[in-house]
Amino acid sequence: MKKANKIITIAIFIFLYIPMLVLIVGSFNEGKSLARFDGFTFEQYAELFRDPDLLALLGNSLIISILASLIATVFGTFSCVGINSLKPRMRNTVMSLTNIPMTNPDIVTGISLSLLFVFVGTKMLGQRNSLTFWTLLIAHITFDLPYVILNVMPKLQQMDRSLVDAAMDLGCTPIESFFKVTIHEIMPGIVAGAIMAFTMSLDDFVISYFVTGMDFVTLPVEIYSYTKKPIPPKIYAMFTLLFLLILVLMITMNLLQLKSEKKKARG
Numbered sequence: 001m002k003k004a005n006k007i008i009t010i011a012i013f014i015f016l017y018i019p020m021l022v023l024i025v026g027s028f029n030e031g032k033s034l035a036r037f038d039g040f041t042f043e044q045y046a047e048l049f050r051d052p053d054l055l056a057l058l059g060n061s062l063i064i065s066i067l068a069s070l071i072a073t074v075f076g077t078f079s080c081v082g083i084n085s086l087k088p089r090m091r092n093t094v095m096s097l098t099n100i101p102m103t104n105p106d107i108v109t110g111i112s113l114s115l116l117f118v119f120v121g122t123k124m125l126g127q128r129n130s131l132t133f134w135t136l137l138i139a140h141i142t143f144d145l146p147y148v149i150l151n152v153m154p155k156l157q158q159m160d161r162s163l164v165d166a167a168m169d170l171g172c173t174p175i176e177s178f179f180k181v182t183i184h185e186i187m188p189g190i191v192a193g194a195i196m197a198f199t200m201s202l203d204d205f206v207i208s209y210f211v212t213g214m215d216f217v218t219l220p221v222e223i224y225s226y227t228k229k230p231i232p233p234k235i236y237a238m239f240t241l242l243f244l245l246i247l248v249l250m251i252t253m254n255l256l257q258l259k260s261e262k263k264k265a266r267g
Contacts (some may be wrong), residue, residue, distance in 0.1 A: 065201035068140035076148030110210035131213035155189030206220035
């Protein structure tokens with residue numbers, strides 16, 4: 001049984017990562033076809049960095065991802081403090097509601113937010129272009145929040161409450177005890193939540209497609225148009241760099257969680 005489980009696990013990983021391996025190899029290919037390797041080259045990366053349009057789109061994605069993850073991390077952390085102070089039954093109810101956006105199909109979330117933004121923009125504010133940079137940012141913050149809460153909440157519940165009580169006995173106000181004690185104890189969860197939110201925003205397509213306007217387009221939305229025609233090899237280079245960036249971030253997040261668990265075990 002264990003051998004069968006290992007074989008299935010290996011098969012799943014092969015199925016998941018073979019497409020990425022093909023793209024990575026294609027990004028170093030002198031030819032334009034993924035079916036044949038004509039020689040090793042860095043020319044695709046050189047072409048990528050010579051393309052101002054693609055770099056501008058990547059910059060747009062980074063701007064949205066960084067802003068959304070930072071704002072979602074702040075709101076999510078304070079939300080966790082409020083949720084943790086609720087009674088157990090109410091807390092479980094709120095956490096269940098918080099988890100719904102993560103299980104809800106992205107297309108449902110995207111269309112719902114789009115309809116909301118169009119209604120508010122056209123009917124209530126009288127704007128002609130209701131989908132802008134701000135609607136895109138709000139949408140990203142909205143679907144980032146549950147991931148931040150998912151990472152911060154366990155750290156908050158694992159924290160020794162007596163540390164906060166001791167700080168308040170020594171003269172700290174609740175706000176001071178939060179910034180001097182609580183935030184240091186839950187910092188691994190905050191960092192992990194921020195990294196998760198950033199990665200989710202960086203590669204989001206479905207929700208962004210429905211809420212983005214003409215004035216600010218992210219890289220995944222623009223790359224969608226490339227699927228209707230032959231994809232230039234420099235896009236493979238872009239995919240490879242994004243994959244490596246997300247891989248580094250996920251490894252960093254796992255190392256932080258591992259360090260936190262070791263610290264708890266020693267304590």
